[in-house]
Amino acid sequence: MIRLTRDFFIQNGYLEVETPVMGPAIIPEAHIDPARAFSGESPLYLQASPELYMKRLLSRGIPKIFQICKCFRSNERGRFHLPELTLLEWYGARETYEDLMDQCQDLIRHISRGLDMDTRLACRGRILDLAPDFKRLTVAQAFREYASLSMDQALESGRFDEIMGFEIEPCLGLEQPCILLDYPASMASLARLKPDNSNLAQRFELYMAGIELANGFTELIDPKIQRSRFEQENRVRSARGMDGLPLPEKFLSDLGSMPEAAGIALGLDRLVMLFCDAGSIDEVVAFPPEEQ
Numbered sequence: 360m361i362r363l364t365r366d367f368f369i370q371n372g373y374l375e376v377e378t379p380v381m382g383p384a385i386i387p388e389a390h391i392d393p394a395r396a397f398s399g400e401s402p403l404y405l406q407a408s409p410e411l412y413m414k415r416l417l418s419r420g421i422p423k424i425f426q427i428c429k430c431f432r433s434n435e436r437g438r439f440h441l442p443e444l445t446l447l448e449w450y451g452a453r454e455t456y457e458d459l460m461d462q463c464q465d466l467i468r469h470i471s472r473g474l475d476m477d478t479r480l481a482c483r484g485r486i487l488d489l490a491p492d493f494k495r496l497t498v499a500q501a502f503r504e505y506a507s508l509s510m511d512q513a514l515e516s517g518r519f520d521e522i523m524g525f526e527i528e529p530c531l532g533l534e535q536p537c538i539l540l541d542y543p544a545s546m547a548s549l550a551r552l553k554p555d556n557s558n559l560a561q562r563f564e565l566y567m568a569g570i571e572l573a574n575g576f577t578e579l580i581d582p583k584i585q586r587s588r589f590e591q592e593n594r595v596r597s598a599r600g601m602d603g604l605p606l607p608e609k610f611l612s613d614l615g616s617m618p619e620a621a622g623i624a625l626g627l628d629r630l631v632m633l634f635c636d637a638g639s640i641d642e643v644v645a646f647p648p649e650e651q
Contacts, residue, residue, distance in 0.1 A: 363473040378412035384607035389595040405431035418617040425449035450622035532566035550576035575623025
């Protein structure tokens with residue numbers, strides 16, 4: 360599957376890149392607990408995503424890039440979670456999240472064909488049909504269809520993530536892959552807002568068999584707004600009793616010269632798990648954390 364993934368991007372004109380696994384700053388996000396490589400006066404963090412460095416490459420004129428790499432997140436362990444995961448990330452200049460949605464669909468089908476599988480994928484007791492266009496559902500529609508509260512009510516009560524995780528996500532992608540799009544602006548700190556509705560962001564997630572596989576968006580390229588959003592994420596972290604994180608100053612400096620673009624991260628371990636119809640992510644990695 361990794362070979363087929365590489366083939367897909369190389370055939371479509373993407374350059375494979377390699378960026379640092381650790382650095383002096385990571386993206387400040389309220390819901391991710393970073394893994395430190397070294398402590399001290401100048402700590403280094405293991406990457407939760409190669410996003411910062413890959414966007415800096417875009418700003419230096421490389422228009423289409425992808426990377427398959429290891430990423431690290433503290434306090435993440437479960438049936439579908441690993442503290443060390445394999446991530447696929449790709450970016451395209453002059454593209455939007457609409458382009459990424461089409462590329463996700465093409466990639467999944469490319470892998471299926473390469474494995475000599477038909478367009479019907481058996482996983483988690485379901486048969487997913489990969490042939491039709493993947494279903495697209497806005498976040499607001501998903502709340503109306505599956506949740507006990509509306510999207511606005513969930514945001515006001517601070518229960519957005521809870522309802523997404525327990526009421527909505529298990530219902531997504533059960534018959535065919537599902538793209539959940541147009542997240543609330545407050546849930547997309549690195550995404551550009553929709554031009555016709557500033558309350559929503561150009562962000563989407565891909566789901567198969569009730570499992571989130573990918574998170575992508577049209578990139579925010581305004582360094583002042585991005586700095587403000589990072590500062591807000593740190594305020595949320597502090598309110599939750601978490602340490603604030605240093606801002607990625609070199610990234611913010613390069614962001615001013617970054618072209619309009621879209622980017623996405625896809626969890627390869629989870630994708631392999633689904634294609635293998637495995638019951639947990641441990642079945643598709645050679646050494647789960649407890650066996651290392």
